[in-house]
Amino acid sequence: MDFMDLIEMPRVDHVKVYRQIQNYELNQLVTQKLFGSLNLTSHHLIFITQTDLQKPREEIWIVHSSIDSLEKNVTEAKFQLMIKCKNFQIYFVDFPTAYCCNSIHKSLESLSNLTTENMKLPFFCQTISKINQEDWNFYSIEKSYKRFFPNEDSSEWRISEINNDFKISPSYPKKVIVPKNIDDQALIKSSQFRSMGRFPILSYYHKKTNSFILRSSQPLLGSNNKRCKEDELILKCALPKGKQGYVYDLRDASILKTAVSKGGGYETEVNYPLWKRINKHMDRFDQLHISYSKLIDACVNSSTQFFYKLDTSAWFYNIRQALYLSFLIADEIHNKNGCFLIHGWDGLDNTLLISSLAQILLDPESRTLDGFIDLIEREWLHAGHPFSKRYFKSAFGITPQKQEGPVFVLFLDCVRQLCEQFCLSFEFNEDFLIMLFDNLYTSEYGTFLGNNQNEREQLLVSSRTVSLWTYVKNEENIKKFINPLYKINDDVIWPSIFTQSLSLWSNLFLRFQINSKPNDEAKKEIVKLVETNLQVKIKVEKLRNELLELQKEAIDAGVLNSENY
């Protein structure tokens, strides 16, 4: 298939575009009306305003994949297309005829719903010369292993390459960390007993207390109550003496029977005697998508009962629940003797959310920019979170397969809440999180392509596209993402999880509605305060040295004495 087959009408003239923009002077939202022509290219919808003597030419570029939903409104007098974007921007386009409205609508429907990964933007828009292999290899399991276990010899854990060809578990990375005295054969057996072959692997090791987090998918008990000795052995071997194991099952206890009847199940306490199972409810990704749609609806159509609508969207419930569960895990790991195995259904969504949030609370490293990128690579990309499926549509749309679910958006929001509560303890800022959100749905970079490492390797992502981290690490860009007030905080952070302590992410969810200028001004002022402080510190250092030297000189010359003499 070629892009050109999808484009019937590459250009339409006499088009009107309406969008809401902020009038900074009046601090009000006004509807801007533009006249011009619409051009359709393989990846972009480009609107160019008519050249006018008074106004300079303006261009609006909309990437096809950034379109979330299209609504056609064709009456006798009006031929209008409403374009809702994944970043919550909304455009209205008036066409001169019904024919071109229909034609463009048809083309955009196909172009914005392309499922073939190979046709996506990252393969086309960046030059090969920018590809930096180092950024693609930013994460390595060896590095993580070294960090968790500085002394390899005394470690009870090892790196297994059992999944090197992605056969055992297609959604796992090639290498995983497992208990040292479990051999690869046992891993194979265990993988056959776990949904999608996702056997228990190490996710995080807390050096300060020697406690850890494992994650996996649900065991496949089925209605005939199967068991797997090797799987039981993994959990038994992993747990050191004196530690209490907890299986954190992120599903409501009431749903377990259904899971069993569908061939899934849970760790029975008879077969896993050292481990205590705890069921904690988290909304599944499809429910979360509904929550997200309601949230954005409340934000876009806010009028009456705004707070009530926010509440019923359950978005804050989900944030609270996620933070609360990671809080409990961090508390057990850091203050008590708990070790954890986390899973839900397939261990692709909430499992990763809770495990990565717990790490942010526990591990100061993950609150640095590099550490956070490492966390995303390790706990989301390499862990097989299906990015391509989950973020195909945003809050306004959904595909018939209903695989959408903004788990990573929830993760970003949780991290932002933490950044707000601990404004000194994170090296990166809110803008970094918003940048990640933007690249999640549509991106020029290949990082979030595909659903797991296996797919990314098949697509040759690392040799055909540029990594998002290459963009981040660029000297000009990185400055935008650093929190000027950051000071390393070696402690575990304990967030507040009351709804009062949380806030709506207005810089993201209300981004096209609020005036960001006063806040930008404040941000600049903060940078200035920090810089002035640094300057004066340097000056004081210098003066101190100078004074010491002069003092010495004066003593040598005999002109300065201590009063004691």
Added chain:
Amino acid sequence: MKLDLEESNVITKIENVQLEDRSNSKIKTAGLLYLTISHLVFIETNSKREIWIYYSLINSIEKLPLSINGSPILIRTKHFLNCLFIISKERDCQTLVQVLNQYSRPTKYHELLCFRENSHLKKLLDSTHKNNQQIYHLESEYARMGLPNNKWTMTNLNSDYQICDTYPNVLFVPASVEDKILQSSANFRSRGRLPVLSYLHPNGASLTRCSQPLSGFNGRCDEDEQLLQHILMTNENSKFMYVVDTRPKINAMANKAQGKGYENETNYKNIQFHFIGIENIHVMRNSLDKLVKCADSSSNSSFLTELEKTEWLKHIKAIIDTSVFLVEAINDQNTSVLVHCSDGWDRTAQTCALASLLLDPYYRSIHGFQVLIEKEWLLFGHKFSHRCGHLFENDKEISPIFSQFLECVWQLQLQFPCAFEFNETYLIKLHEHVYSCQFGTFIGNCQKERNDLKINELTYSLWDYFQSKIYDFINPLYIPNSVYSNSVLRPDTRIFSFKFWRSLYNRFDSTINHSEKLIDSLSMLSYNTSSLQEYSKLLEKRCAQLKKLIQLNKNDENVLIDLSEDDFEKIEISDKNENEKKSFEKKLTLDEISIDFNSIDLNWKSTRKNCVCYEPFDFASSKLNCSRCGEILCETYLPFSTHLSHSISPHLEQFNFELAKSNGS
């Protein structure tokens, strides 16, 4: 304010008391309750944590159903501290309730705290401001607006409060109007509160305020109509003016039946009449009650839905919406506005003050904000003592009208972080002291009453107290000349722009407030910067002195071996300045240099750390770094610190002293 228990008069002591954590009823801390003549004090047995509650701040005392541990008593304060004490002996519980009821709301003004001896405030304020209470003269504020001029004049018609006892004794009215008209207009307005000038914008459009007319169904007053024409004519830029009734129309209609009401558009020429719809004091009081319960951490399940039900933010939005309407009329349409509600001392005060704040950047400075409060609230007779329940009087008069104004300002601070010279802590402390009765500033219901009570002579002023702690209140992000601090503010009033004021309503819930306060770290940063700047001046000075000394020594070797006292005196006569330096140089010693050198610690602790005294408890208590050792100290700890090495005084004063010393003066 923490005091020494030994210095306070303890009436009685209650043992075996447990304080229940509001966010987790399982957590209880054991301690002792002391009842002094002014405070309820809880002291934890195991830690040094103390809770001091002024009786005047107590809002409600609620006996809850008996539990196995004893009698639970829930005390809610006006500054939103909720304490649930469980008292083991029923008899003690009765004593407590009895003492609290007796002391928390006196019946006479002179029983209020501010009229009592206060050694702490005496120490703090008498040294710096010897009875130097700042008194705001209305004239000087109007002079700032360029008044009197040919359009507006000052009248002494009310010099003895004879036409309106709740107005100030000085009023500004159109220059063209005769006293007779003013007198008749006053007679036609509820409680004599005739239309007078509140604020004059540079474009000539004015903001005037009054109470409702006594029009009933078809009463009219020729002079009142004339007065409005005179007001209209002061502004050449507009052919009409607005009259804004801030009440909901139905309330205004109901008033008609009582012989009050609103202006009939057909009687008044060239006016446009508007109802806006801010609810009355009773609705606001009920809304706050709901909000307090909603904020209470013990009932938190569906906070946002509960918040919606309180309608609190809807009311806040209505006040800001109205103020924005006034701003647009005055600034954008060059049109004057007359504002009233019923008596013109609640909703009118809220909206006139807020509109002025939006229009004029001056009111966003610390001094300007105080002037605004003095003018629109204190002088124009907002009934603080009635609204705040300072005395045991009619509870139906209590309403959080002024608190709502403070919250509106806070909402604006959120939207415009660089536009205000004062910070959130300032508003929270102001809110507290409007109720605390420690200062005379907000006691009484109008200027006349405060004069009669001799407030200025007998009590301390809150403004003086604030001045003494000014460093806690400065917004480090304030940019005096930016777009947002230098012009008319245009807030976004869509509902999502309004936030729940957590740090006020959950001020004392350390589990709810954020662990790392942005405002603290920024204040500390600028405090650190200015300390270091002063320090570097000191270092520069010392360097220069040493250089001079060394230089002098080199030169002297050839001429004079020893400088005797006589030689100095000779120089003194010839050059006074030179002498000052030399006499100092002689005194300069190694020890002195080393003291100066170590007077500051370069590695200040992050404000993330808690005070050396105890866990954080109050959101509004600022954290400061000791400049000598870099430790974190909280505000409550400072004045009572036995840690003498901590230098806690506002840094600049200290270094100025050092510099003064080194100048030999």
